[in-house]
Structures are given as C-alpha cells and as structure tokens.
Amino acid sequence: MDKKLFFEEQKEQSLVKSTIVSKYFDVWSKVIISTQKRYPNNSQKIAYIDLFAGPGRYKDGTVSTPHMILSNAVENEDLKNRLVTIFNDKDESNTKELEKTISEIPNINNLAFKPDIWNQEVGENIVLKFEKISLIPTLFFVDPWGYKGLSLRLVNSVLKDWGCDAIFFFNYNRINMGLNNDKVLSHMNALFGENQCEVLREKINKKGKNERELIIIEELCQSLKKYGSRYVLPFRFKDSKGNKTSHHLIFVSKNSKGYEIMKDIMARESTANNQGVPSFAYDPANFLPEQTLLFQLSRPLDELKDKLLNKFKKRKITMLQIYEEDNVDTPYIKKNYKDALSYLYKNDLIYAISNSGKPPRHGTFGDDIIVTFN
Incomplete structure (x- = not known):
C-alpha cells in the first residue's frame, strides 16, 4: 500500500496501536511524575518522542497518536507543566499538516513547552544526537512505514537513561521478506545485529510460516535484551481475515513496573483470551465463533x-x-x-x-x- 493512502482512513489496527501507546503514556507519566515530586531537586520534566509522527489526523478525521497524547496533556495539570514533545517526519507535507492539527487542539497554548516538530530522515544523525545527551524520562515511540531507520542502536540511544521506555511498530511482513534480500542487508543487520542476523537466516530456512514468525520475534526480543533491556513484550496484529500477521507492537524497558503496566494494557486490548489468559494479539478472526472454539482447545x-x-x-x-x-x-x-x-x-x-x-x-x-x- 502507498504510504499516502495509509492516512486516508484509520484502520482498527491503528486505533488499537494508538490506544495502547496513549494508555501506557498516561500511566507511565503518573508513575514518573510521582517519583519526581519526591525528589524536587532533580529534573521535573518528562518527554514524549515520536520519530515517524505522520500528519496527526487520518483523512476521515480520526486523530492519531500525537493528537491523543497532547489532547490528554493539556487537561492534566502536572503534564501540561512538564511535558516536552518532539514529533518528527521526513515528509514535509506531513509535518506541515501536523503543525496545523496540533494548533487546533483546544488549549494547546497552555502547555509550558511548545511541541517541537522536526523534518528529518531517521538515521545515523538522530542516533548520534540521542547517544550524546542525557535524556529526561522519555517515552519513545517509533512507527516506521517499513524498517528504514529502525535499529538496535536507535532504541538503546533512548533506553540508556533513567525512566526511558520505548515502543515500536514492527512491520513483520516487510522484515520477513527483507531477511533474505541482500539489497536491504544493512537494515536487517541494524535491527537484529550483524552476527545474529546470519544465525537467524539459518534458523528460519525451510520453516513453516508460523514457526518462522515465532523464531523472528524471539530473535528480535533476545537482541534487544542483549543491549541491556531486560523486559521486552510483543503484541501481534493479524490481517482483517486473521490469516497472517501484519505487525507486532514491541515494548522495551529496563523496569519491571513498566513491564507490568504494559502487560495489563496489552491484555485488555487483546481480542481473545483462553481461561482468562490473554492472547496478546489483535485478531479480527477471534470474533468469529469457529475461531474462538479452536482457540479454546488449549488450556x-x-x-x-x-x-x-x-x-x-x-x-x-x-x-x-x-x-x-x-x-x-x-x-x-x-x-x-x-x-x-x-x-x-x-x-x-x-x-x-x-x-x-x-x-x-x-x-x-x-x-x-x-x-x-x-
């Protein structure tokens, strides 16, 4: 699908994604602010960074994640005085539309810090920028169209500092195809690690699609952990018919509390559960009686x-x-x-x-x- 067409209307999967991110930000920010109030001599700011922010609205008028974050912030006394936001998109038409969308949010000028909008390609320069500075507590969201710009170094450049967590949208279809495409080898190496990427190719060779997916996601989680992130939590998105996986939303943290909070949020957004155990997936097919019956065969x-x-x-x-x-x-x-x-x-x-x-x-x-x- 052409990227421009993606913003014509919001798919249900995108709404679930935005809901998970905004719900986590709400709880995460309260935990961080509560800690900051106990130590008033330290920084009293928190940040939200979105490196692939898009225009802020879909063409049908539905708001996207940046709008949801800011709309909630202006209504919260603590947040509006502490929140620093950075929204980036390399497409200049998107950043201009995002500026307009943000300006129309009621009471947006009540924020102590005006949203900072960048128009940069995500790559080495941004990674180096984050690596060289000590970040205030930050929720870092990365939702690339494919895989360009997404790397272990990028995620770790933010997670290195206290109070920082990351969420990124992992385009499973494109990465699954890219693993055996020499033309995008550098991108795959950046995401999994060069040595691990070669091991991964050997592991998935001649595997069926379900086993292949499990191996790829497991290897990604292990690569993130090797970078010092103890807690990694994936949430799967299936296509409209429930036939195949389209994306995974991956949460990464060094903190057990953040992991527990996100686990509860993802559990509530799951479309199915078995004996009360959540599927950690958005799968439209789970709403079909025959699919639900098959799901219940495990215990x-x-x-x-x-x-x-x-x-x-x-x-x-x-x-x-x-x-x-x-x-x-x-x-x-x-x-x-x-x-x-x-x-x-x-x-x-x-x-x-x-x-x-x-x-x-x-x-x-x-x-x-x-x-x-x-």
Whole structure:
C-alpha cells in the first residue's frame, strides 16, 4: 500500500496501536511524575518522542497518536507543566499538516513547552544526537512505514537513561521478506545485529510460516535484551481475515513496573483470551465463533497450575514473589496467578495464609498471601 493512502482512513489496527501507546503514556507519566515530586531537586520534566509522527489526523478525521497524547496533556495539570514533545517526519507535507492539527487542539497554548516538530530522515544523525545527551524520562515511540531507520542502536540511544521506555511498530511482513534480500542487508543487520542476523537466516530456512514468525520475534526480543533491556513484550496484529500477521507492537524497558503496566494494557486490548489468559494479539478472526472454539482447545491456565507446583516445589513464598519471579516472558498476568493459586488452594494442593494468620478470603488471593508448596 502507498504510504499516502495509509492516512486516508484509520484502520482498527491503528486505533488499537494508538490506544495502547496513549494508555501506557498516561500511566507511565503518573508513575514518573510521582517519583519526581519526591525528589524536587532533580529534573521535573518528562518527554514524549515520536520519530515517524505522520500528519496527526487520518483523512476521515480520526486523530492519531500525537493528537491523543497532547489532547490528554493539556487537561492534566502536572503534564501540561512538564511535558516536552518532539514529533518528527521526513515528509514535509506531513509535518506541515501536523503543525496545523496540533494548533487546533483546544488549549494547546497552555502547555509550558511548545511541541517541537522536526523534518528529518531517521538515521545515523538522530542516533548520534540521542547517544550524546542525557535524556529526561522519555517515552519513545517509533512507527516506521517499513524498517528504514529502525535499529538496535536507535532504541538503546533512548533506553540508556533513567525512566526511558520505548515502543515500536514492527512491520513483520516487510522484515520477513527483507531477511533474505541482500539489497536491504544493512537494515536487517541494524535491527537484529550483524552476527545474529546470519544465525537467524539459518534458523528460519525451510520453516513453516508460523514457526518462522515465532523464531523472528524471539530473535528480535533476545537482541534487544542483549543491549541491556531486560523486559521486552510483543503484541501481534493479524490481517482483517486473521490469516497472517501484519505487525507486532514491541515494548522495551529496563523496569519491571513498566513491564507490568504494559502487560495489563496489552491484555485488555487483546481480542481473545483462553481461561482468562490473554492472547496478546489483535485478531479480527477471534470474533468469529469457529475461531474462538479452536482457540479454546488449549488450556493455558491448567498449564500454569502444573508449572507452579513443579517450579516452587517445597518453597514458602508470597503470591507477589511468585508473580514477580515467574511472569516475565510469559502470557500470564497477575490475575492468572491469583486464579491458579486459588484453585490449588481450594483443592488442597498448596497451603496458604496471610501475615495475620488468616486463610485467603473466598474468591480472593492477596499479594501478601504466603504460599507453602508441598
């Protein structure tokens, strides 16, 4: 599809993407600002950077992510006095339209810092700029049309500093094709790492499409972790028929709290869940009864129950410690752990008690409940 046509109307996938980003920004900013207020001698600013911002609106009038971020900020007393924003797009017509769109936001002049709009190609110059400075707490969003400009160095140039998280839209179709295209070898090396990219090509050779996708996403996540980011969380977007993956939204952080916040947001935006375990995917086909029935053939919560009994055998540990120790790189959210432990307790497979010596109340399983595994 031509890039110009993309902004003719907002697809549902784009709305879900913008919703996830704006919801995370809302919660993330509150956490950062709360921390800043405890240390008033430090910087009292936060930032939102979008390097492929687009025109700010789709042709049907629907607003995109930059508009959503700014519209919420002008209504928030803390945000409007702290928020620094940078919006970039190499297409000058997009930046001009974005300037116009931003100027029309009610009360936009109440922001202490006027949005800064750049018209640059994303590449070495921008990476060097971020690498050389110490950033204030920043949510960094990268939504390239394909893959040009997206690199491990770019993501890490922001994540190196305290309070900084990154979200980027990963065009799976184009990158899947690009991995075996020598003409874009430099872009693939920048995204996965040169050595890892060669290993990846060997791993996906002659693999089926589903296994190939899992390998590519896993390798990307591992490459990001090698750059020092402990927490990486992908969210998959399927095409309108649910036949194949179009994109992944990838969240990257060095902080467990950010990971937990984003995990809960992505779980709520998932189009399906199985035994309460979210799919971490937007898939229109999940709304079809026959697809939902097939999805229910797996039993992930039952698998979690068995996993907990084996992993924590002979241990005495709180519910919160179980969750923190086990949930990273799994599809399970905190509620899944509470549901699994409640089941195990009701069936006398574990012993559970609170600090005050009381058993868990019916239908609840608090963070501080102490669990003893047989």
